[in-house]
Amino acid sequence: MSDERLLCGLVNGLAKQIEAHLRTRAATLGLTASQGAALRELSGPLTLRELAGRMACEPSNATFVADRLEEQGYLERRPHPGNRRAKQLVLTPEGAELRERLLALLSQDSPLAPLSPGEQDTLQHLLARAVTR
Amino acid sequence: MSDERLLCGLVNGLAKQIEAHLRTRAATLGLTASQGAALRELSGPLTLRELAGRMACEPSNATFVADRLEEQGYLERRPHPGNRRAKQLVLTPEGAELRERLLALLSQDSPLAPLSPGEQDTLQHLLARAVTR
DNA sequence: CTAGAATGATTCTAATTGCAATGATTCGAG
DNA sequence: CTCGAATCATTGCAATTAGAATCATTCTAG
Numbered sequence: 001m002s003d004e005r006l007l008c009g010l011v012n013g014l015a016k017q018i019e020a021h022l023r024t025r026a027a028t029l030g031l032t033a034s035q036g037a038a039l040r041e042l043s044g045p046l047t048l049r050e051l052a053g054r055m056a057c058e059p060s061n062a063t064f065v066a067d068r069l070e071e072q073g074y075l076e077r078r079p080h081p082g083n084r085r086a087k088q089l090v091l092t093p094e095g096a097e098l099r100e101r102l103l104a105l106l107s108q109d110s111p112l113a114p115l116s117p118g119e120q121d122t123l124q125h126l127l128a129r130a131v132t133r
Numbered sequence: 134m135s136d137e138r139l140l141c142g143l144v145n146g147l148a149k150q151i152e153a154h155l156r157t158r159a160a161t162l163g164l165t166a167s168q169g170a171a172l173r174e175l176s177g178p179l180t181l182r183e184l185a186g187r188m189a190c191e192p193s194n195a196t197f198v199a200d201r202l203e204e205q206g207y208l209e210r211r212p213h214p215g216n217r218r219a220k221q222l223v224l225t226p227e228g229a230e231l232r233e234r235l236l237a238l239l240s241q242d243s244p245l246a247p248l249s250p251g252e253q254d255t256l257q258h259l260l261a262r263a264v265t266r
Numbered sequence: 267c268t269a270g271a272a273t274g275a276t277t278c279t280a281a282t283t284g285c286a287a288t289g290a291t292t293c294g295a296g
Numbered sequence: 297c298t299c300g301a302a303t304c305a306t307t308g309c310a311a312t313t314a315g316a317a318t319c320a321t322t323c324t325a326g
Binding site for chain 3: 305
């Protein structure tokens with residue numbers, strides 16, 4: 001029989017651990033943890049709402065971090081083709097280059113490293129079933 | 134092959150989902166999410182640092198939520214036997230009663246419900262291996 | 267067609283959180 | 297024994313975050 005409270009603590013603990021890992025790596029590039037998370041998710045053009053969804057935060061926060069990244073010249077807001085309300089976030093060449101460096105840093109000493117590829121697969125499968133979006 | 138970035142997003146997403154679930158239930162008892170988390174972890178006397186560890190937050194934060202719970206009469210700070218630096222957090226009868234009500238609320242419609250007990254077991258096992266450094 | 271609901275982004279405000287510094291107590295090397 | 301390092305809780309401050317309100321645009325029922 002599984003203890004749900006313990007399980008919640010473990011999920012939260014691992015999330016915090018992943019965030020701490022991201023925080024240290026992003027800091028070496030002059031970014032906050034949130035900025036690093038945003039950069040990590042921007043594998044292609046995203047709308048602000050999509051970014052908020054991937055970062056699991058409020059849209060107002062996504063606006064905030066996008067502002068900072070835009071000020072630093074790492075992304076641009078472009079009019080969304082086909083929806084004039086929305087804006088597309090697109091990385092500048094500097095942003096894309098920085099993203100590559102960040103991804104390289106993140107792949108080192110990942111908190112998920114103790115798990116084998118197979119275990120990561122089953123973990124991914126279980127989490128995907130639990131997360132309702 | 135597993136995508137580590139996707140996995141990180143899933144862990145974070147589930148953590149946020151669990152927190153949102155906790156937030157709504159705690160709110161019906163007049164508590165914030167953090168206060169609810171603290172109450173949930175206080176199955177027995179805990180030191181502030183232990184509580185912070187279980188909540189995966191900074192000790193200063195644990196002090197903050199303990200202050201609130203103490204003001205509301207749900208817990209007491211007692212001198213720790215054997216260590217005069219530390220303080221033991223102990224639930225009052227009202228706190229213990231409130232905790233039972235919270236646990237009852239939390240067991241309903243848990244975000245982990247989509248997973249079978251067996252799946253929750255393997256999930257717990259995997260997370261435990263990843264989170265222990 | 268059109269009025270009202272819904273969606274997307276933004277702004278403002280308040281609350282939560284992390285971080286560095288401080289005081290008190292305990293531990294440990296020499 | 298003793299002095300410096302480490303631990304525990306707390307405080308103050310800065311930064312992040314969530315939540316409600318607002319404006320513009322899009323969708324939809326009738």
